[in-house]
Amino acid sequence: MSVSDPISSESPAVEARFSEQEVADIDRLIPSADRPVNAPESHPEVVRGKIGVVIVNLGTPDATDYRSIRRYLSEFLSDKRVVDYPRWLWQPLLQLVILSRRPFISGKAYASIWDKQRDESPLLTFTRDQAEKLGAVLKESLGDRVEVDFCMRYGNPSTDSVLRRLNEQGCERILFFPLYPQYGSPTTATANDQAFRSLMKMKWQPALRTVPAYFADPGYQAALAATVTEAYASAESRPEVLVASYHGVPRRFLEGGDPYHCQCHKTSRLLRERLGFADNEIITTFQSKFGPETWVGPATVDKVAELARTGKKHIAVISPAFASDCVETLEEIEMEIREAFIEAGGETFTYVPCLNARDDHIHALAAIARRELAGWI
Known part of the structure; x- marks a missing residue:
């Protein structure tokens, strides 16, 4: 038995030093899924130790009507990463001129591709499918410790709501995966910005990693x-x-x-x-x-x-x-x-067509995720 390994399970002599009661006492000190170490019985339950993987897409309006489109475009076009003109110049032009007529034009474009049966945009459908398939592939190789979800930079499900939900589910570490193969400040950077803004609201922040550009993968x-x-x-x-x-x-x-x-x-x-x-x-x-x-x-x-x-x-x-x-x-x-x-x-x-939820695309995303999770799993 080496000095650096004082309780090696390979040594029968060491194993004999611990009684059944002592082993039970040691097990009691190991953090459980419902109560932190040394916490009183009245302590609220805490689920800990999971890892979240969040794929992120641009976003979509909730519907094709004027108000839904205007709300979505206002959020999108107010992002300084997308339009970086001075706010005093841009906001009056955006709110009083552009958003008075642009929602009608964009609404027609969205209506032409809208999934009326599900009442949602194809982007929402495809991103949900990608998350579900990616979750199945990652759980198969990494186990149930990994929780996979998706969010949108603009619109719903919002970045803030998804990161908060994963945090409440016990995800102490989160891999944030913008679905932008090429890095761009109006795409990748603003998605990451929003993730870190969400962390600013949390009392107990999870560790967070972001996935870099993967166009050469x-x-x-x-x-x-x-x-x-x-x-x-x-x-x-x-x-x-x-x-x-x-x-x-x-x-x-x-x-x-x-x-x-x-x-x-x-x-x-x-x-x-x-x-x-x-x-x-x-x-x-x-x-x-x-x-x-x-x-x-x-x-x-x-x-x-x-x-x-x-x-x-x-x-x-x-x-x-x-x-x-x-x-x-x-x-x-x-x-x-x-x-x-x-x-x-x-x-x-x-x-x-785009890669969407094709099997080869999902397996490529899973390989990238596993690579970026190195050291966490």
Whole structure:
């Protein structure tokens, strides 16, 4: 028996030193699931020792009516990470001008993709499915100690409510997993900001880790490539160009050091290499421009029209920045951008769905989560 291991279970002599009563006394001192060590019998029950994993998506309105859309857009567009104009300038313009008419336009877009049977947006459905499947995979490999949930940066279920619930369920450590493959300050950073703001309200904070950008993860890239291969196999004819369309950001974000633009281009390059495509078979574009300033480009809607005018009859579009299909993919790409391509002379438009709750995507997310949980489990 070594000095560093004074009560090694391998030593019969040591085991003999403890009577049954002494063993019972030692067991009594081990923290239980309902009462802290040395607490009186009247102490309230405390569930401890669990680990939470929270996947985070952008958000969704609760309904498609004017008030629901306005409430959602107000929260979203008031975020300084999204629109960083001075508050004294931006808020009057937002509340008095933009939000007086924008909810009608956005409401129509959401209504066109709304799941009327469940009365929810596809983003909410897909994110819930992802959380349920991820929970099943992680519990299979890590056990019941892990609790998996999901939240939204804007709208419901809110980040604050989910982190508070996990804390009350005894999660002393939480892995916060923004579903943004590429890091961006208006996406990853604001999601993390909200998580830490939630911790500021807690008397007993759990330890919290955040998952970094994962666009280069082999599992994620393999799942992304598989969606393209499947879409090409089922297409009427092979698309001449694959357009990788990412959500845009103002150009000054890139100039200010935000790595999002560069990571988008790297995502496309890695995808091209995995697929074995030639350089001219995949191009990178950006969508969803908002406001008058210069944004990174080229704009997806303009580029697909240009491709049609220059003789490309069949293209495919994929959205590698979105982990789940949402209004930006199901309405903007499937409807608006498709229409721009067809009106410019294109003939066949193939949309490659987001990874959503595909098994290969879920297993990729599970592998990332297990890696980031190292040392906790």
